[in-house]
Amino acid sequence: MKPKIYVTRKLNEGILAKLEETCEVTLWEEENLPVPREVLEREIREADGLFCLLTEQIDAALLEKAPRLKIIANLAVGYNHIDIEAATAKGIMVTNTPGVLTETTADLTFALLMATARRLVESSDYLRRGAWVTWSPMLLTGQDVYGSTLGIIGLGRIGEAVARRAKAFDMKVYYHNRTRKPEAEEQLGLEYCDMATLLRESDFVCILVPYTPGTRHLIGHNELALMKQSAILINTSRGGIIDETALYYALAEGKIWAAGLDVFEQEPVPANHPLLTLPNVVTLPHIGSASIKTRLRMADIAADNLLKGLAGLTPPNLVNPQVDARDTKR
Template sequence: MKPMIYITQRLPEEAIASLRESYEIRMWEDEMEAAPREEIMKHIGEAAALWTMLSVKVDREMFEAAPNLKIVSNLAVGFNNIDLDAAREHGVMVTNTPEVLTETTADLSFALLLATARRLVEAERTVHSGEWKSWTPLGLTGQDVYGATLGIIGMGRIGEAVCRRAVGFSMDVLYHNRTRRNLEGATYAELDELLEKSDFVLMLAPLTDETRGMIGERELGLMKETACLINVGRGGTVDEDALYRALKEGGIWAAGMDVFETEPLPLDNPLLTLPNFTALPHIGSAGEKTRHKMMAMNAEAIDEGLKGNQVKNRVC
């Protein structure tokens, strides 16, 4: 019998074609949503490989139900959805898709910064709704980006790529990171200093025990009233209740987020009632070429892992 690969969400045929000859492929056929947990549990006991999405929680219970599992390959650079301790205990390797999405996510980060600063989504809605009647001196005025100060929290590959884009806008770049970096064009700052000085604060930090909720009421209170908070890292790093109050009460000027504590973002989330809040559906890496490269990395890792060869991009 061929080893079985279970895929938790429908992928294009070209992404999995190279695996079909050697492996049995079972795949949840919904492209828009990942398989429900109970559906994954029906198959996990037979699976040699699990090809999963960031939205699927691969926890200890799942590893315990998977005696044949050799590898979990995550279609994301992040892996906070996977219990790595349980993976190690059960001898299961975990892989992700780093580097390939760096430039695409940096593009989205800067695009969201610009859209938030210049109220692009709000302005676009006035055209579609017929509210646009004439040019007005202060109509839909936003915050200038050129020459502003950008504070980046979480200076990894994506942060460095954003820095390169900021150069073209003559921005002063501050950064806060767990470890200091030797970077040209960016200056290290303690978190409080970064928050106080930045016109734009860009969150790119991974979600860990240390970063969970790191931007809360106190931190938002340190920011300028004209500042914008942008989050393209992980949703849990920002206290959304505190952010709502800061936006509602004028503590900060605006926010743009591509990631949230709960995804999809519930329609009753109060942030969605605010005109100074721009929300995107977690599309940081959603360049067509980039997503296909990510899938190819997953497929290669699964194939090499099941063949007992050295595997690239191992998390554990």
């Protein structure tokens, strides 16, 4: 019998056909709405494999309803929406899609930095509502990017890619990371420093750390108070890393100049979210890796991870390697 897999969102036909060659596939057909919890609970009962997105909360309670589940293939790099400990305890492999989205997400990070610095969204809205009646020396003036100072919190693959782009703009780049990276320092001319120094000295602060219990609200009132009044905060990592209430007050009271956010603590973000009311915030709907080429490649990698796990092989992007793929044949 073919293994049964449940896919939580509509996929490209080519990826779907690849899964259907060897598996019995059940698909949540909606493209713009997440699968309801009750549907997921029902479908996972018979599933050998789960192909999911970061929109699904894969917690211990859900996994208790999945006696046959062998592997969870996550269409994302981050996996804080999956209870890895619970999955590991039940011998369920969890995979992600690292590497492939590095350059695309770095492009978006730098684009968001520039759009926020030069007030592009605000300027476009100004023009569209017919407010532009004359040229003025200080009309919609922003902050310079070229030759400024960038602080990167989290120097992983994406952090290094952002640093490469920054060097092309002749930016001085500080970084803070759990461990120093001498090779990156030498190659990219980076300077390691503690977080307080980075926040005090940087014109732009980019957050590129994974979301963990230790990074939740890494940036709060105290950290924002250290930043320059002219500084810009950029987050393309995960929303919970910033205390959004603290950020709102820092922006509303002019303690920092602006913020560019691709991610929020609650996603989709409510339309009445306080940060959406501020003119000095550029907001995006979590599109860091959203290029056609990258998203298709991510789906292909997730599909490969899933199929290898179901075949009793160790997937190349296994998050919990303590689970032996051979032991999942049950």
